[in-house]
Amino acid sequence: MPRSAAPALRLGIAGLGTVGIGVVKIVQSHAALLEARTGRRIEIVAVSALDRSKNRDADLSHYAWEADPVALARRPDIDVFIEVMGGAEGPARAATLAAIAAGKDVVTANKALLAHHGQALAEAAEARGRVIRFEAAVAGGIPVIKALTEGLAGNAITRVMGVMNGTCNYILTRMDSAGLPYDVVFEEARQLGYLEADPNLDVGGIDAGHKLALLASIAFGTRVAFDAVELEGIGRISIDDIRRAGDMGYKIKLLGVAQMTGRGLEQRMTPCLVPAASPLGQLQGGTNMVVLEGDSVGQIVLRGPGAGMGPTASAVMADVADIARGTRLSTFGQPAKSLVAPIAAKASSPAPYYLRMELLDKPGALAKVATVFGEEGISISRMRQYDHPEALAPVLVVTHKTTGDAVAHAFARLPATGVVMGEPVAIRIEAV
Numbered sequence: 001m002p003r004s005a006a007p008a009l010r011l012g013i014a015g016l017g018t019v020g021i022g023v024v025k026i027v028q029s030h031a032a033l034l035e036a037r038t039g040r041r042i043e044i045v046a047v048s049a050l051d052r053s054k055n056r057d058a059d060l061s062h063y064a065w066e067a068d069p070v071a072l073a074r075r076p077d078i079d080v081f082i083e084v085m086g087g088a089e090g091p092a093r094a095a096t097l098a099a100i101a102a103g104k105d106v107v108t109a110n111k112a113l114l115a116h117h118g119q120a121l122a123e124a125a126e127a128r129g130r131v132i133r134f135e136a137a138v139a140g141g142i143p144v145i146k147a148l149t150e151g152l153a154g155n156a157i158t159r160v161m162g163v164m165n166g167t168c169n170y171i172l173t174r175m176d177s178a179g180l181p182y183d184v185v186f187e188e189a190r191q192l193g194y195l196e197a198d199p200n201l202d203v204g205g206i207d208a209g210h211k212l213a214l215l216a217s218i219a220f221g222t223r224v225a226f227d228a229v230e231l232e233g234i235g236r237i238s239i240d241d242i243r244r245a246g247d248m249g250y251k252i253k254l255l256g257v258a259q260m261t262g263r264g265l266e267q268r269m270t271p272c273l274v275p276a277a278s279p280l281g282q283l284q285g286g287t288n289m290v291v292l293e294g295d296s297v298g299q300i301v302l303r304g305p306g307a308g309m310g311p312t313a314s315a316v317m318a319d320v321a322d323i324a325r326g327t328r329l330s331t332f333g334q335p336a337k338s339l340v341a342p343i344a345a346k347a348s349s350p351a352p353y354y355l356r357m358e359l360l361d362k363p364g365a366l367a368k369v370a371t372v373f374g375e376e377g378i379s380i381s382r383m384r385q386y387d388h389p390e391a392l393a394p395v396l397v398v399t400h401k402t403t404g405d406a407v408a409h410a411f412a413r414l415p416a417t418g419v420v421m422g423e424p425v426a427i428r429i430e431a432v
């Protein structure tokens, strides 16, 4: 193939873990394809990582080595700084700032960095006419940033939802299919290498919360507000709840929901029940799914791998290809300075709830509980009591739409009934 007349696009890659090596492999194996599509050669000039001597299953011998990612970011012979080190602070932040100051475009897979510092970084980049792109930071190989920023640019976005942490979905679906408790499957996930170095990023919902906050910014034209995301991890989900929710026709997911309401921006990343037959309910294993809703398009569902070498590097290269083609988009879909500070909704919109409790099996017990619910304005839609060998009867309730506050008030009154034993469980049911 004849060489393109345009100058090559020169990359510097900071971080040679799974994602960095995935990028090296794509640049090496798809050089011709990338040049044909973008009109420019794409070449790696320099790389950086903590340990030079590590065996990395890729030929890096033609690239300059920088021990310090900040030095890599400042090299005059790179055009694009690819940050795939991770971490909200430290080297990732310092090197990204250095790259912007040195006039480089930035492609990053770092959701934590952008969730905490995205506004300042985007403003700094845009002030210098540079771009920061982050397709790989949200839902791995699913091109959700492109879908939202470009494909749905003509829509007012009404809601964004998603299962965006594959590790949590693996744990929940494995508990369900194998009938195993959380602790056992958590350990399995650790053995399989699915957990982040700090597992709380996964099972505490933080990683997925970062991703949701980034999508919400693009969807609603608001500054990233990670601190306003209501976060709850999957640690309290029991095999009992997975089974009982299944009996009532639901699956439990760590589900992110962002929507703009008259009361402000709602963002939550919490365990939710979704109908078992819905696309989200059927999502198995480590796969991700993002559901986007716009006023003109209606609902679209994107499903695919949310992590791993190939999928994440695929997303990095989508951003690199855009830069090579001259497509220059604002980080959050509109100039960073035009993003408004969102008002956080103080409480979530009303929804049905799944409630599980253990009742003393004696006359009038159910009536006492139903009275409390009635007095708190909670209307019961469905109820089921299970056969039980002991004196405690497992009781499940699906409510009509109510509020988290009403459920909390009712639960606070249950001990006084003298018939509810242990801690009752409440999980929101999301209409998907």
Ligand code: HSE
Binding pocket: 164, 165, 166, 167, 168, 194, 195, 196, 202, 207, 306, 307
């Ligand atoms: N640990 C994440 C997941 C991938 O399990 O989906 C990186 O965000």
